[in-house]
Amino acid sequence: MYTRILAPIDGSVTSAHAFDEAIKIARANGAELQPLYVVDLQPIAYDAAATFYPDMREALLEEGRRLGAQAVERMAREGVKGTPRISEVELTGDDIAQRILRCAEDFGADLVVMGTHGRRGWRRLVLGSVAERFMRIAHCPVMLVPGREAEEDAQRREQTAETAD
Template sequence: MYKRILAPIDGSITSAHAFDEAIKIARANDAELQPLYVVDLQPVAYNAAATFYPDIREALLEEGKRLGAQAVERMARESVKGTPRMSEVELTGNDIAQRILRCAEGFGAELVVMGTHGRRGWRRLVLGSVAERFMRLAHCPVMLVPGREAEEDAKRRESASQPTK
């Protein structure tokens, strides 16, 4: 069904959970999987962080290499083919969601699998959502995988709403 799958990774538990799902789909479809790590150095954040950590860009690049190597190792164990990619947000012109979109288009992704924290209310409004923004921009199917915390919260809400017998 899908032959080219893109999976953004960022080292979070939520993205790891989504990557697990991407591997399952890739294995079941004999698809190529491309883990994607996006380096984001927004000017304001970079200037503030540079005061405390002058090598932040290099640290993010190293983190991307480490996560890419872990993804390749995991894919090899699961017999899934693919090569990781690292991409940087341009300081003038785009954000993480737009960078993921450009990478998905360049890869020819037929599916993008990404994690979402499942935030609601004011937390979603204040913190925003790369996944939500990407979903609005995407030209291909997007599978949003809730983080384990979001799944557990949903199960608790569901069980709390069930009438007791």
């Protein structure tokens, strides 16, 4: 059913959980999987901070290479093929969700699997959601995988509702 799956990774537990699901889907479909790490550095406005900008960028690129290597190891153990990608947000008029969209289009993804923290209420409003923004602009199916914490919260709410009945 799916032949090319894109999975954004960022080193969080939530993205690792989503990547696990992406591997399962890729293995079941014989699909190619592309782990994607997005580097997002905000424009630097202060001279002192600008001095460290190249170091911060290089640290993020190194983190992307490290996470990509880990992803390839996991994929190899599961018999899933694919090559990781690192992409940088453009400093003018680009955000993480738009960068993921461009990468999905470049890759020809027919599915994007990504994690979501499952934030609700004011936390979602204040913190925003890359997953939600991406889902609104995506041109292919998107599978949002809740983080383990969100799943545990949902199970607790379900159990509380059952005991209240």
